[in-house]
Amino acid sequence: MSAISLQSHGVWITIAAMTAVTFAIRAGGFLLMQWVPVTPRLRAMLDALPGAVIAATVLPLVLRDGISAMLAVVVALAVMAASRNDFIAVTCGIGAVVLARALSL
Numbered sequence: 001m002s003a004i005s006l007q008s009h010g011v012w013i014t015i016a017a018m019t020a021v022t023f024a025i026r027a028g029g030f031l032l033m034q035w036v037p038v039t040p041r042l043r044a045m046l047d048a049l050p051g052a053v054i055a056a057t058v059l060p061l062v063l064r065d066g067i068s069a070m071l072a073v074v075v076a077l078a079v080m081a082a083s084r085n086d087f088i089a090v091t092c093g094i095g096a097v098v099l100a101r102a103l104s105l
Contacts (some may be wrong), residue, residue, distance in 0.1 A: 023058040050060050058073060065097075067100065067105045068096075068100035068101050068105050069097060071096050071097065071100050071105070072094070072096045072097035072100070073093065074096075075092050075093050075095075075096035076090060076092060076093030076096070077089075078094040079093070092104045
């Protein structure tokens with residue numbers, strides 16, 4: 001086999017391994033939660049988790065990209081609060097960052 005073919009197989013083996021590990025982690029969480037009693041405190045933590053993940057994802061971007069990213073997040077949050085439509089909120093957020101960058105903010 002040539003070196004290119006071995007590299008190609010290595011990429012596919014890596015992708016397959018990452019897929020298997022991701023599935024095992026997600027399935028394992030579901031299986032483990034069958035034996036965990038869901039108390040009000042645990043329910044509150046699980047309900048707050050998606051917001052924490054979003055904040056952990058967005059905050060570094062805002063800190064890195066500055067005013068234009070902050071404006072995009074504020075616009076997206078305001079549109080989401082008003083319309084309750086994810087697509088419209090994301091579209092308006094993207095529009096806000098494009099406009100801010102066009103204005104050199």
